[in-house]
Amino acid sequence: MKSFERKQHILDLTKKHTFILISDLIRDLHSSESTIRRDIEELVSKNLVIRSQGAVIWNDKSNLYKENVYFRTEQNLLTKTKITKTASELIEPREMIFIDTGTTMLELAKNLSEDCNLSVVTNDLKIALELENKYNVTTIMLGGIVKRGTHTTIENTGTEFLNNVCFQKAFFSPAGISDEGFYFLNLQAMDIRKKIAEKSEKMIMVADSAKFDKKATVLGFPFSECDILVTDTCSQEWKDKISPSTHIIIAQ
Known part of the structure; x- marks a missing residue:
């Protein structure tokens, strides 16, 4: 040619x-x-x-x-599938959970069992559409302004709802992990993330190992606020940096 x-x-x-x-x-x-x-x-x-x-x-x-x-x-689709499958196994039947925005979190939504009888809150339109097809999952979409190109609602109108609920688990996927903690891309969404973290019994970060030693737009949470980190591999150096209160799970 x-x-x-x-x-x-x-x-x-x-x-x-x-x-x-x-x-x-x-x-x-x-x-x-x-x-x-x-x-x-x-x-x-x-x-x-x-x-x-x-x-x-x-x-x-x-x-x-x-x-x-x-x-x-x-990016890293096979790895995302592996770590989100492991993360999904942490969810118990009849729990209320939050799933944050992003492609890794979308994979988590796909991996949710239809037998769990869950209530899932999200501010991601694609995740809500994915969960709509799961018979035993009640999906609650937080309202707000849709941020173009992210499929996410920001400037959330669901804060009154959040004042009246508690989550057993909240799942987040950081854009970067650096010495200071977990970084995220969307500055506008951080207020709602912090509110949800306060209302959650456990905060779970799900991130592939490519996110280590990277920073993004905004520092979201220090290591000490994270209960569980699910990843595909983690060096001893990073295990030493991450808070001893954070349980690190390596997906197999």
């Missing part, structure tokens, strides 16, 4: 699907990685597409906000 044909094919695919992985382009076009990346660089230079850490996005203003959500959905 000639260069102009490859580039047109890349444009056609990204316009059709909005988002496509570079690895898929290499496979579909039967070309080397270096060749595909050169084609992408030329398209980027002409502002026709956006390159984002292993992916290409059609350069349309209405699609720009989708970049972060789509890419995070693809």
